[in-house]
Amino acid sequence: xxxxxxxxxxxxxxxxxxxxxxxxxxxxxxxxxxxxxxxxxxxxxxxxxxxxxxxxxxxxxxxxxxxxxxxxxxxxxxxxxxxxxxxxxxxxxxxxxxxxxxxxxxxxxxxxxxxxxxxxxxxxxxxxxxxxxxxxxxxxxxxxxxxxxxxxxxxxxxxxxxxxxxxxxxxxxxxxxxxxxxxxxxxxxxxxxxxxxxxxxxxxxxxxxxxxxxxxxxxxxxxxxxxxxxxxxxxxxxxxxxxxxxxxxxxxxxxxxxxxxxxxxxxxxxxxxxxxxxxxxxxxxxx
Numbered sequence: 655x656x657x658x659x660x661x662x663x664x665x666x667x668x669x670x671x672x673x674x675x676x677x678x679x680x681x682x683x684x685x686x687x688x689x690x691x692x693x694x695x696x697x698x699x700x701x702x703x704x705x706x707x708x709x710x711x712x713x714x715x716x717x718x719x720x721x722x723x724x725x726x727x728x729x730x731x732x733x734x735x736x737x738x739x740x741x742x743x744x745x746x747x748x749x750x751x752x753x754x755x756x757x758x759x760x761x762x763x764x765x766x767x768x769x770x771x772x773x774x775x776x777x778x779x780x781x782x783x784x785x786x787x788x789x790x791x792x793x794x795x796x797x798x799x800x801x802x803x804x805x806x807x808x809x810x811x812x813x814x815x816x817x818x819x820x821x822x823x824x825x826x827x828x829x830x831x832x833x834x835x836x837x838x839x840x841x842x843x844x845x846x847x848x849x850x851x852x853x854x855x856x857x858x859x860x861x862x863x864x865x866x867x868x869x870x871x872x873x874x875x876x877x878x879x880x881x882x883x884x885x886x887x888x889x890x891x892x893x894x895x896x897x898x899x900x901x902x903x904x905x906x907x908x909x910x911x912x913x914x915x916x917x918x919x920x921x922x923x924x925x926x927x928x929x930x931x932x933x934x935x936x937x938x939x940x941x
């Protein structure tokens with residue numbers, strides 16, 4: 655249930671920050687500041703090269719409009735972080751790939767009915783989806799973070815630091831559940847949606863807000879925030895609350911393709927191409 659709420663939160667409109675992200679990513683001219691790049695692969699656990707001879711083509715399915723991960727480029731073709739990563743994987747495996755954009759809610763049915771071979775669309779791994787598809791190793795996670803006004807940024811956030819502080823959070827979310835368990839001395843204020851939550855921080859109704867770090871990163875860096883706010887402390891990635899991560903989905907039992915993609919993901923990361931892609935699309939790191 656918590657995983658579903660997190661996915662639903664991701665699909666909310668990100669406002670003007672999304673438009674900024676779309677333009678920046680499409681033009682590939684966003685200003686990149688030095689930042690931490692997440693790494694999800696252990697160099698000591700190098701995967702063996704699988705037998706790739708049985709793979710002749712990969713038909714990727716992706717989302718239609720979820721910038722900067724997926725969007726239609728100026729030339730009308732699929733673009734975004736997920737799309738560029740798919741192309742890098744195909745280059746590593748050295749096979750032909752196609753990328754078809756579909757509405758998010760149709761992707762799993764399209765995969766299971768053989769209208770595609772793999773979904774690369776910021777699809778969060780959940781127990782419910784594992785019953786229908788298999789997943790590669792995660793290629794990114796959706797951390798949670800605190801945001802404060804710029805004049806009150808904290809380098810580290812611990813439960814004892816927020817005693818008596820007003821913390822805003824989306825009602826009924828995984829983030830609210832996490833705060834209720836681990837930040838029991840904070841004064842929680844719940845809001846119905848992202849817009850109300852962020853406005854509460856801008857107006858000073860709360861000292862912090864807590865939520866999905868990726869959407870918050872785009873808000874912080876977009877025009878809608880008017881430069882008011884910044885991250886406080888680091889990311890929270892507990893899988894019980896914030897999910898197992900985002901993977902590439904393949905049909906149940908398609909271990910040949912799943913292993914090939916896992917191997918290619920490691921190679922793309924090892925060569926530094928993953929880092930290049932991350933820095934291109936994320937000018938404010940959610941980590």
